[in-house]
Amino acid sequence: MSGGLYTQLLDLACGAFLLAAVIVLWMRELASIVRVFALQGIALAAIAVLLGAHEERWDLIAVGIGIGALRAGVLPYLMRRALAALTQDRRRYADGGAETRETQPLVNVAASLLTASLLTLLAYAVARPLTALHPTPATHALPVGLAVVLIGFFVLVTRRRALAQVVGFLLLDNGITATAFLATSGVPLIVELGVSFDVLLAVLVLQILTTRMREAFGTTDIDDLRELHD
Amino acid sequence: MLHLSGGATASAFLLTAPAAVPLAVAGAYALATPRTRPTAAAFAAELTEARQRASAQGPVLLVEAPEPDQVSARHGQDWAGLVSPAVILTCGSLLAADVDSGGSQRAYSGLLRADALTAWMLLVIGTVALIACGSAPAYLHGERDAGRASARAVSRYHVLVQAFLAAMSLAVVTANLGVLWVAIEATTIVTAFLVGHRHTRTSVEAAWKYVVICSAGIALAFLGTVLIYYAARQAGIAEAWALDWPTLVARADRLDPAVTRLGITLVVLGFGAKAGLIPLHAWLPDAHSQAPAPVSALMSGVLLSVAFAAILRYRVIADAALGPGFTRVLLAGIALLTLALAAGLLLAQRDYKRMLAYSSMEHMSLIALAAAIGSPLALSAALLHIAGHGLAKSVAFCASGRILQITGTARIGLVRGLLAQAPPLAGAFGLAVVALMAFPPFSLFASELGIARAGFAAGGGLGWVMAVALLLVLVAFAALAARTARMLLGPGTPSEESPSAVWPLLLGLAACAALGVALGPLTDLLHAAAQAIGG
Numbered sequence: 068m069s070g071g072l073y074t075q076l077l078d079l080a081c082g083a084f085l086l087a088a089v090i091v092l093w094m095r096e097l098a099s100i101v102r103v104f105a106l107q108g109i110a111l112a113a114i115a116v117l118l119g120a121h122e123e124r125w126d127l128i129a130v131g132i133g134i135g136a137l138r139a140g141v142l143p144y145l146m147r148r149a150l151a152a153l154t155q156d157r158r159r160y161a162d163g164g165a166e167t168r169e170t171q172p173l174v175n176v177a178a179s180l181l182t183a184s185l186l187t188l189l190a191y192a193v194a195r196p197l198t199a200l201h202p203t204p205a206t207h208a209l210p211v212g213l214a215v216v217l218i219g220f221f222v223l224v225t226r227r228r229a230l231a232q233v234v235g236f237l238l239l240d241n242g243i244t245a246t247a248f249l250a251t252s253g254v255p256l257i258v259e260l261g262v263s264f265d266v267l268l269a270v271l272v273l274q275i276l277t278t279r280m281r282e283a284f285g286t287t288d289i290d291d292l293r294e295l296h297d
Numbered sequence: 298m299l300h301l302s303g304g305a306t307a308s309a310f311l312l313t314a315p316a317a318v319p320l321a322v323a324g325a326y327a328l329a330t331p332r333t334r335p336t337a338a339a340f341a342a343e344l345t346e347a348r349q350r351a352s353a354q355g356p357v358l359l360v361e362a363p364e365p366d367q368v369s370a371r372h373g374q375d376w377a378g379l380v381s382p383a384v385i386l387t388c389g390s391l392l393a394a395d396v397d398s399g400g401s402q403r404a405y406s407g408l409l410r411a412d413a414l415t416a417w418m419l420l421v422i423g424t425v426a427l428i429a430c431g432s433a434p435a436y437l438h439g440e441r442d443a444g445r446a447s448a449r450a451v452s453r454y455h456v457l458v459q460a461f462l463a464a465m466s467l468a469v470v471t472a473n474l475g476v477l478w479v480a481i482e483a484t485t486i487v488t489a490f491l492v493g494h495r496h497t498r499t500s501v502e503a504a505w506k507y508v509v510i511c512s513a514g515i516a517l518a519f520l521g522t523v524l525i526y527y528a529a530r531q532a533g534i535a536e537a538w539a540l541d542w543p544t545l546v547a548r549a550d551r552l553d554p555a556v557t558r559l560g561i562t563l564v565v566l567g568f569g570a571k572a573g574l575i576p577l578h579a580w581l582p583d584a585h586s587q588a589p590a591p592v593s594a595l596m597s598g599v600l601l602s603v604a605f606a607a608i609l610r611y612r613v614i615a616d617a618a619l620g621p622g623f624t625r626v627l628l629a630g631i632a633l634l635t636l637a638l639a640a641g642l643l644l645a646q647r648d649y650k651r652m653l654a655y656s657s658m659e660h661m662s663l664i665a666l667a668a669a670i671g672s673p674l675a676l677s678a679a680l681l682h683i684a685g686h687g688l689a690k691s692v693a694f695c696a697s698g699r700i701l702q703i704t705g706t707a708r709i710g711l712v713r714g715l716l717a718q719a720p721p722l723a724g725a726f727g728l729a730v731v732a733l734m735a736f737p738p739f740s741l742f743a744s745e746l747g748i749a750r751a752g753f754a755a756g757g758g759l760g761w762v763m764a765v766a767l768l769l770v771l772v773a774f775a776a777l778a779a780r781t782a783r784m785l786l787g788p789g790t791p792s793e794e795s796p797s798a799v800w801p802l803l804l805g806l807a808a809c810a811a812l813g814v815a816l817g818p819l820t821d822l823l824h825a826a827a828q829a830i831g832g
Contacts, residue, residue, distance in 0.1 A: 196555030197524070201531050216520060223513055229505070236513055243520045250527040255536060257408075258475030262519065265482045269512050272489045276505050283498045292502040295583045297642050297651070 073121050074204040080117060081208040084110040084245060085187070088218045088238055092179045097167050097230050101146045104234055108138030111241055115248050118205060122252060130253055134244065137263055142237060142270055149230060149274045153281060173225040183218050190214035197250065209249045215242030229277045229287040233270065240266055308395060309404035311388045312411055315419055315466035319381040323459035329374070330452040371441075371451075375434035378455055381462050382426035389419030393822050403472070407541055410472035413825035417680055418469040418606055420819075424808060425598040425687045426462055429591040431801030432695040433458075436590055439702040450494065454589065460487040461595065465603050474540045475526075477607055478519050481571055484600055485511040491592045492584045503587035507580045511570060514577040518567025518607075524560030525614070528552040542610055549617030558623060561615040564608070565627055571604035573658045574665060575635045582642075585654035586707065590698020593650065594691035597657045602683040605664055609679075612668060613831045621671055628669035629762050635662035640769040643776040648707045649700070652780055653693050656733055659773045660686040660741075666766055667748045670755050676832035677823055678747030681816075685740035685809055689732035692805040696726035699798060700784075709780050714789025723785050725802035730781045732809050734774050740812035745770070 087107035094100045112135025119127030154167055174182065190213035198206050219239030226232055244262075247254050254262070277287055284291050393416035395402055401412040411419075437454070440446035446454075461484060468480035485508060493504025522540070529539035532551040538544040545552075570577030585593045608628075615624045639658040646652040660682065667679035699722050704712050715723035732739035752763030816823060824832075 193559065196553070196559070197527070200528070200553050200556055220513070223509070232509060236509065236516070239513060239516050243516060243523065246520060247523045247526075250523065251530050254475055254523060254526060255540065258473070258479065258540065261476065261479030262482075265479055265486065268486045269482075269508065272486055272508055273505075276489070276493065276501060276508065279493065279496055279501045280505060283496060283501045289505075292505060294499045294502050295506075295586070297582070297645060 070204075073117065077114065077117050077121075077204055077208060080110050080113040081211040081245075081249075083107075084114065084241075085211045085214055088215045088242075089180065089183050091222060091234060091238065092183055092218065093176055095168055095172075095176075097150055097228065098147070100231065100234055101143050101150065104146070104237060105139045105143040107238070107241055108135060108140075108142070111135070111138055111245055111248075114245060115253065118248055118252050124252070126256070127252060130256065130259060134263070137267065138237075138241060138244075141267065145270055145274055146230060146233065149277055152278060153230075153287065168228075172227060172231075179221070179225070182221060183214075186217040186221060187214040190217055205249045205252075209246060212242050212244075212246030212249055215239075215245060218242075227289050229273075229280055229289060232289060233273050233277075236273075237266075237270070304399075305404070308392075308402040308411070309409075311392050311395070312402065312404045312409040312470050315385045315388045315422075315470055316463045318384040319459045319463035319466065322378070322381050323456045323463065325377075326374075326452060326455040326459060330449065330456075371448075372434060374451075374455070375437055378430040378433060378458065379427065381459055382423050382430050385419055385426060385462070385466055386423030389416050389423050392416045392419065396825065397821060401543070407538075407543075408473055408476065409470050410543070411470060412829045413822055414606065414609070414680075414829045415469050417684070417822055417826040418603065419466065421602065421684050421687050422462070422465055422469065422599050424684075424805070425595065425691045428688070428691045428695060428801045428805040429594040429598070430458070431804070432594075432698075432798060433591045435798035436695070436698050436702070439699065440589075443702065445495070454491065454494070457487050457491050458592065458595070461491070461592075461600075465599060468603050469606060472542045474522055474542060474545070474610070477610075478515070478522055481518075481568070481604055481607060482512070482515050484603075485515065485571070488584075488588070488592065488596065488600075492588045494589060495587075500587050503580075503583035507584040510577055510580040514570025515567050517563045517570070521560040521563030521565075521567060524556055524563065525552075525611075528556040528560065531556075542614075545614050546617060549614045552614075552618040554619055557615065557618045561611060561619070561624065562627065564611050565624070565631070568604045568607045568611075569631060569665075572601050572608065572665075573635070573661045574631050575638060578635065578638070578658060581658060582651045582654040585657065585694075586648060586650040590694050590701070593653075593698070594694035597654065597694060598687035598691035601657060601661050602664070602687060605661060605668075605683070608665075609668060609676075609830045612671075616671070616831055625669045625671065625759075628665050629759065632662040632665035632669060633762060633766060635659075635665070636766055636769045636773075640772040640776070643773050646776065646780065647709055649709050649712070649780070649784065650694070650697055650707050652709070652777070653690065653697060656773065656777060657686075657690060659770070660690070660733070663745065663748060663766070663770070666762070667751065669762075670748070670751050670759060671831065672751050672755060673824075673827055673832035674747055674754075675751035676827040676830055678744045678751060680823055680826050681740055681812065682744035682748065685732070685744055685812060688805045688809040688812075689729050689739065689741060692725060692802045692809075693729035693733060696722055696729060696802055700726065703792060709784055712784045714785075714787035716785045717787070717789035718792050720791075721799045722802075725799060725806065727781060727785050728806050729802070730777055732806065734777055735770075738810045738813045739806075740809055743813050 087103050090103045091100050112131050115131025116128050191210040194210040194213050197209055216239055219235050219242055222235030223232055280287050392411045396413050396416055403410045437451055464480050464483040468477055471477050489504055489508045492507050493500045526539050573581040585597055612624050635658055639655045643655045664679045664682050667675040735741040735745045753760050
């Protein structure tokens, strides 16, 4: 692959990756959020595969495909299943589908998008020493990974639906994986396997807890979790 | 040559066993689980049965008392959990001897490695696990009698606790910083359902906060790890060794300072979340108060310090790459804020399990302060404090679990006259709190004294930090003393308590006092461990 084409494709994949995170902030319907999250997983896999193709490392391409299967296939499937479970028993709780929407986020959409742009600027400022250490096309795109980490954190603290929080956590995780690929072409395989396995288990645990929360509280609104405080 | 290879196999075995044996025990428990699939009908039946038992506890239990051999099988099952702590303790002591005579031990091309700090942490994990698993049978017995634990729930409890021990052991025996991260994140996942073991609102809320805050916090630590890895690769370290702790320490001076600074900050914040330090500490009091008592003991006694041991490892890299000033300011600031928060909330506390949880934050911040000081005396005192706090806090939590079963409430205001009600249990609880308040002869007295002396000797503003910290410790001391005295003293009617429930607690208190009087054979190990982390 020629150098120019590689750089352009890499920038395109990174742009799509960041855009997906911003669209998550914009969306309210949880089903669409999960769909956008799956698209972000594909962009992440594309970043890994492009790096692998550029460095002619087949193991990296394989890792990229594995990451894609996990982040664009398995995790969205689990989220959709949790969402379906919430929709299915809608009649039992008679709340007209409020469970599947982010009805009133703590920060409204316009302010969220503004914050996302500020967070992206912050990521570029923070990442300057990182890019300066080893300037390549990949490390020039590194701030994108950090921006998605910050946006993930923002989603985590401002969204009120349990499943939206899970998406925030996964955005955070996607951002870190992207940073790892862009900075160092990925962490060693044994660590990557361990991390992916941990993330998968964490999502499974959170999915089960969501169901229990619905049973115990009758809703998955995090704001209702206020039994424990000092 | 033959002797050498034999030694290598032996050390590989000693390094593998602390993580592998608990995992095998967990597998055995999982296989022994009653094989009934939870159909909806069975679940409904179980629920009605539990309700019936809860509504008329005594009579129903008398009528439906299980067969004697079934009871003994259950007891055997509960006691089998002691195998793992025994193995961890044995491996820890043997590794301590090996490290003392032959330096650090390695296995699997450096993936697993033991130095003096590893041996010390394994000993702490083993002892605290011995106390927690030793008092589990009495606790589970109480839960069964109250109709709160089905056979499946008890079985799941055992599987998860053993997996928890395996993950913590792996975290201290690995030299690879990536594997260390994976192991610490694994502890969050396996303990999630232990925190949320009841399906009540408080339990689900605690579990949700625990998983979300700890996973997000520790994700930061992974980002930090990635940045350190990036700096290491750019410093010319090969891929296979760029996350290897000894290699990173040896070549830390070549790491890029700006990238390392960012990485270390994220690592301290991330692992700090798991160690109960500000700003991501909010999960700790909820999780500690909702988990079953033996699990609270393990989480507070060792999980916090295993996470902090990770920070201690990174601190060595940071000091070599950036000079000691950076981590000193970072850790001292975090420690002081955590201490202030813990002392303030201890004053306002009305729940005794939450009181113990905030006391854990207080002690972790003292350890963090000692790490900030970083002199040999301070680091030795920090490691001794980890051991003393683990022992005393696990005794206090295990006793609090039994108190909760006897009194039925976790509110301090509703508990009076415990000393008259259950003298051995209340005595153990009281002594454990006395130990946590750092009275002699318990080892926390020696370690807090050591930290204070090191702090005033260090100069450069640390003296003032230490003075403020001591003032806050005094506030925490007063809060703990007043609340515990309220619970223990006063009139009460005696209730029977089986002596088998108290021996692990007395063992823990005796060990804590013995450490405070004389370290004995552990002196060399403690100093070697402090030396390994830059002391």
